[in-house]
Amino acid sequence: MSGLVVIGASYAGVQAALTVREAGYSGPVTVVADEAVLPYQRPPLSKDFLLGETTAQGLLMRDEAIFTGRRIDLLLGRRVVELDRNAGRVVLAGDAVLDFDSLVIATGSRARPITIHGAELDGVCYLRSIADAIDLKARLDRASEIVIVGGGFIGLEVASSAIKLGKRVTVIEAGSRLLERAVSSVVSRFLLDIHVQAGVAVKTNAAISAILGAGSRVAAVELDGGVRLGADLVVVGIGGIANDDLAVAAGLKCANGIMVDQYGRTACPGIYAAGDCAIHYSRFAGGWIRLECVQHAQDQGRAVGLAVADSREPYDSVPRFWSDQHDLRLQTVGHAAGSDRIVIRGAIDAGRFSVFHYRQDKLVAVDSINNPGDQMLARRLIAAGISPEPDQVKDISCDLRSFLKNRQ
Numbered sequence: 001m002s003g004l005v006v007i008g009a010s011y012a013g014v015q016a017a018l019t020v021r022e023a024g025y026s027g028p029v030t031v032v033a034d035e036a037v038l039p040y041q042r043p044p045l046s047k048d049f050l051l052g053e054t055t056a057q058g059l060l061m062r063d064e065a066i067f068t069g070r071r072i073d074l075l076l077g078r079r080v081v082e083l084d085r086n087a088g089r090v091v092l093a094g095d096a097v098l099d100f101d102s103l104v105i106a107t108g109s110r111a112r113p114i115t116i117h118g119a120e121l122d123g124v125c126y127l128r129s130i131a132d133a134i135d136l137k138a139r140l141d142r143a144s145e146i147v148i149v150g151g152g153f154i155g156l157e158v159a160s161s162a163i164k165l166g167k168r169v170t171v172i173e174a175g176s177r178l179l180e181r182a183v184s185s186v187v188s189r190f191l192l193d194i195h196v197q198a199g200v201a202v203k204t205n206a207a208i209s210a211i212l213g214a215g216s217r218v219a220a221v222e223l224d225g226g227v228r229l230g231a232d233l234v235v236v237g238i239g240g241i242a243n244d245d246l247a248v249a250a251g252l253k254c255a256n257g258i259m260v261d262q263y264g265r266t267a268c269p270g271i272y273a274a275g276d277c278a279i280h281y282s283r284f285a286g287g288w289i290r291l292e293c294v295q296h297a298q299d300q301g302r303a304v305g306l307a308v309a310d311s312r313e314p315y316d317s318v319p320r321f322w323s324d325q326h327d328l329r330l331q332t333v334g335h336a337a338g339s340d341r342i343v344i345r346g347a348i349d350a351g352r353f354s355v356f357h358y359r360q361d362k363l364v365a366v367d368s369i370n371n372p373g374d375q376m377l378a379r380r381l382i383a384a385g386i387s388p389e390p391d392q393v394k395d396i397s398c399d400l401r402s403f404l405k406n407r408q
């Protein structure tokens with residue numbers, strides 16, 4: 001028996017490997033990972049790790065003993081370079097091969113590179129991995145003027161950490177508002193105020209046309225229109241790209257990610273995908289979506305693990321995400337794209353509120369600032385397809401739990 005091979009040892013891959021064992025799978029399980037470190041938590045990289053509040057050791061997901069105890073072989077520092085789906089085999093760099101009965105592709109995503117003049121200069125950084133974070137932290141310690149390209153989650157989290165470290169920070173966002181594709185305009189405006197109050201300069205509707213160097217090192221960025229900003233460090237956070245190259249080359253169906261069903265199965269028997277590298281049909285989005293968040297990677301990794309062990313449970317979690325910036329927590333649940341009405345619950349001025357999104361009178365998503373209680377309820381409401389009336393949502397004396405109780 002060749003067993004299960006998992007490519008990628010992060011949230012999706014680790015969850016799939018642990019789940020097959022929990023579900024009683026007895027064959028060999030091998031997890032191949034190109035990073036040469038034990039699986040670790042990625043979200044703190046832009047937050048506590050940059051601030052020096054945790055160490056690389058403190059980020060580890062599990063003790064190594066958990067893997068050995070479950071007979072999960074971790075092949076760390078090894079990259080899969082080819083998938084031969086007909087032979088049921090993957091090829092590793094250096095030409096070693098691993099045969100498989102089942103394969104889980106959990107290769108995640110990579111940072112989208114910026115492709116303008118000066119992009120190759122020393123001091124232009126990205127943040128995906130612990131290696132990136134160690135490098136960025138050392139550079140942040142030495143830098144004084146930091147330009148962040150992209151007002152998305154990673155850019156804003158790095159901005160929040162850098163300003164806490166006493167740096168001069170400017171965020172350049174091409175869109176008209178921060179986190180444009182992820183949250184309501186109300187939350188974007190609130191976050192803008194928080195960043196500006198903390199001392200971050202934010203330029204929206206601003207595109208960067210070149211990165212300028214002094215010798216080989218970054219010295220400034222130039223915006224469309226010619227404005228120049230001094231910078232000794234440029235951090236680029238302009239989105240992620242699915243690591244679906246192996247699958248594309250092997251002829252698996254991909255469309256901005258590896259296409260899978262509700263069990264994480266590709267159209268090729270025995271081959272599964274989960275996490276950032278996969279795209280699936282979501283009833284919450286009403287279409288195919290690729291998510292980049294921890295909850296999704298873990299839940300889909302679990303569904304895949306169960307399917308490999310022949311104990312199927314469809315993946316049907318409501319998408320959710322969190323982001324810590326300055327001293328607040330933003331959480332989102334559901335899928336807000338195409339929403340045609342928003343309703344605010346709570347007090348924006350008090351910094352504790354939620355924005356309920358409706359699409360054709362149906363509750364589809366909720367963004368919350370410092371309000372985990374609303375998030376928990378919203379998750380259950382959206383999962384159950386319950387839509388309280390907007391007037392009831394606005395009224396904070398209305399207990400939203402009653403809608404769930406009435407259903408029981």
Ligand SMILES: Cc1cc2nc3c(=O)[nH]c(=O)nc-3n(C[C@H](O)[C@H](O)[C@H](O)COP(=O)(O)OP(=O)(O)OC[C@H]3O[C@@H](n4cnc5c(N)ncnc54)[C@H](O)[C@@H]3O)c2cc1C
Nearest residue numbers: 008010011012034042043080107108109275276292293294
């Ligand atoms: C700085 C940062 C902050 C974040 N903050 C949050 C947050 O606050 N909340 C949240 O929900 N999400 C957050 N995320 C997103 C979250 O971390 C990802 O959605 C999650 O890590 C996805 O897990 P994954 O297992 O699908 O893939 P990944 O975590 O991307 O892991 C994939 C692994 O596979 C490896 N790999 C790729 N190709 C190969 C190959 N050919 N051979 C061997 N190995 C390979 C990769 O190197 C990587 O180690 C953050 C991400 C980053 C980078």
